[in-house]
Amino acid sequence: MFVKSEKWRFLASRVWPLALLIMAACVSPAWAQPATGELVVFAAASLTEPFTEIGKRLEAAHSRFFITFNFSGSAALRTQLEQGAQADVFASADDVQMDLARKSGVVREAAPIFARNTLVVIVPRDNPKQVAEFRDLAQPGLKLDLAGAHVPAGRYSRGAIEKASADYGADFAHRVLRNVVSEEDNVKQVVAKVRLGEVDAGIVYTSDVTAKIMNDVWVTPIPEAYNQVASYPIAITTQARNESAASVFVAFVLSQEGQAILVAHGFRSDKEP
Amino acid sequence: MERLFWLSLLPLVLLVGLLALPLLSIFLRVLPHDGIWETVQQPIVTEALRLSFLTSLSSTLFALLCGTPVAYLLARSRFRGAALLDTLIDLPMVLPPTVAGVALLMTFGRRGILGTWLDVVGVHISFTPVAVILAQSFVSAPFYIRAARAGFQSVDQDLERVAYTLGHSPLRTFFQVTIPLAFPALLSGAVMAWARALGEFGATIMFAGNLMGRTQTMPLAIYAAMESDLTAALVLSAMLIVVSFSVLFGVRLLLHRSPYGAYA
Numbered sequence: 001m002f003v004k005s006e007k008w009r010f011l012a013s014r015v016w017p018l019a020l021l022i023m024a025a026c027v028s029p030a031w032a033q034p035a036t037g038e039l040v041v042f043a044a045a046s047l048t049e050p051f052t053e054i055g056k057r058l059e060a061a062h063s064r065f066f067i068t069f070n071f072s073g074s075a076a077l078r079t080q081l082e083q084g085a086q087a088d089v090f091a092s093a094d095d096v097q098m099d100l101a102r103k104s105g106v107v108r109e110a111a112p113i114f115a116r117n118t119l120v121v122i123v124p125r126d127n128p129k130q131v132a133e134f135r136d137l138a139q140p141g142l143k144l145d146l147a148g149a150h151v152p153a154g155r156y157s158r159g160a161i162e163k164a165s166a167d168y169g170a171d172f173a174h175r176v177l178r179n180v181v182s183e184e185d186n187v188k189q190v191v192a193k194v195r196l197g198e199v200d201a202g203i204v205y206t207s208d209v210t211a212k213i214m215n216d217v218w219v220t221p222i223p224e225a226y227n228q229v230a231s232y233p234i235a236i237t238t239q240a241r242n243e244s245a246a247s248v249f250v251a252f253v254l255s256q257e258g259q260a261i262l263v264a265h266g267f268r269s270d271k272e273p
Numbered sequence: 274m275e276r277l278f279w280l281s282l283l284p285l286v287l288l289v290g291l292l293a294l295p296l297l298s299i300f301l302r303v304l305p306h307d308g309i310w311e312t313v314q315q316p317i318v319t320e321a322l323r324l325s326f327l328t329s330l331s332s333t334l335f336a337l338l339c340g341t342p343v344a345y346l347l348a349r350s351r352f353r354g355a356a357l358l359d360t361l362i363d364l365p366m367v368l369p370p371t372v373a374g375v376a377l378l379m380t381f382g383r384r385g386i387l388g389t390w391l392d393v394v395g396v397h398i399s400f401t402p403v404a405v406i407l408a409q410s411f412v413s414a415p416f417y418i419r420a421a422r423a424g425f426q427s428v429d430q431d432l433e434r435v436a437y438t439l440g441h442s443p444l445r446t447f448f449q450v451t452i453p454l455a456f457p458a459l460l461s462g463a464v465m466a467w468a469r470a471l472g473e474f475g476a477t478i479m480f481a482g483n484l485m486g487r488t489q490t491m492p493l494a495i496y497a498a499m500e501s502d503l504t505a506a507l508v509l510s511a512m513l514i515v516v517s518f519s520v521l522f523g524v525r526l527l528l529h530r531s532p533y534g535a536y537a
Binding site for chain 1: 378382383384400478483484488496497499500501
């Protein structure tokens with residue numbers, strides 16, 4: 001389906017930055033370059049834990065270097081950037097939001113994928129509706145919380161539900177979506193509602209099930225056949241004020257050390273052995 | 274006098290600019306847009322309109338029914354704890370609506386203080402239009418109660434006493450003397466409460482969630498549409514501005530023409 005120019009853009013956006021990074025890495029680790037001042041990073045809500053840790057690591061490694069994060073739904077962040085919000089780096093939870101950002105000229109062409117994620121079902125610890133597997137989400141009267149269809153997590157969730165309809169019956173998607181009681185602006189709000197026990201189930205990223213919430217929720221896997229793989233692209237903005245620090249940040253996220261932090265927080269890395 | 278006028282001109286221009294320009298800019302963006310009518314007919318707009326209309330009227334009705342006796346009590350009787358009650362009623366006006374949202378969740382949520390018991394008898398409030406009405410009532414009722422209390426306080430009690438001497442019962446006096454005299458204050462208080470309920474966002478999205486046709490009122494729809502359909506967000510905003518302005522302006526004119534002109 002690729003038109004030639006799109007293919008080139010794809011190659012340019014994915015391969016070039018990686019090649020550059022590898023070349024840079026041969027000389028010295030790019031993230032070891034000096035970074036100072038303030039760096040503003042807009043990142044998908046699901047990246048809250050790993051990016052906070054990456055931020056601490058980088059701040060410790062460089063003197064007088066401060067990172068400010070804005071974690072929210074990827075769509076909200078993209079909108080903020082388009083409305084003129086000042087940021088140096090944008091990390092989205094899907095290509096859709098990154099492409100929209102690129103189309104409106106707020107981020108640069110290069111947007112390498114730095115992590116992947118999958119979906120799980122979480123239920124409150126007391127599991128009031130006895131959800132044991134994915135198909136149980138269709139039972140009548142269950143209260144299901146999803147991220148809104150306009151944010152990546154919501155789009156992936158609906159994708160998984162649609163795909164499962166092939167096996168669970170054509171009306172599976174209809175029955176599940178009828179159970180939706182709220183559409184959240186970002187995936188972390190789904191986590192919060194399930195933790196509070198306000199809903200019977202929610203669909204979130206595997207990485208959202210952190211040690212902190214393990215005591216409050218049960219996790220039910222979504223079968224591999226229906227599960228969606230979320231891809232996270234990262235890009236430097238066109239209005240970046242601290243360009244050197246921005247490239248240090250992106251390089252660190254893509255480095256072995258950065259990837260290890262992401263994996264430790266439940267993400268998948270393409271560079272895993 | 275003239276000098277005073279010139280001195281106040283700059284602040285006036287600044288203030289009008291700050292208030293009017295952002296509102297005007299919405300219309301400047303919306304009006305040249307194609308397909309406004311199509312946008313108005315989208316479910317995200319029509320459902321939000323319907324829901325906002327129903328819930329804001331319900332919460333205003335609730336404020337009228339429960340707020341009127343409370344306001345009268347506060348205006349007329351001195352009792353222990355009146356100052357405390359007064360402060361309690363004023364509190365939602367200064368609290369951020371997000372605090373109201375958390376508080377309502379902790380009370381009526383499934384594991385809340387009352388919610389646990391309601392759950393047992395099969396009553397679920399969170400994520401329903403009832404939750405929207407509760408959130409709106411929490412933040413808007415104080416606007417009515419405050420205005421109504423001031424209105425009752427301004428009623429000349431001698432007129433009530435005359436009614437008593439003419440053989441009116443206290444209840445009849447209240448409805449035939451006190452209420453008509455306090456009417457302008459009650460009306461403008463009710464309109465303020467309604468307008469505040471119409472604009473409620475923070476408590477609603479936290480306590481009632483966000484689902485089209487069920488809990489997604491106009492402010493929530495604007496927030497959701499900002500990220501997917503800017504035209505819908507602009508159209509809904511423009512509608513809210515027009516409706517709120519007309520109602521506030523209409524009430525002002527009404528009160529001005531009536532014998533209660535002094536209150537307007």
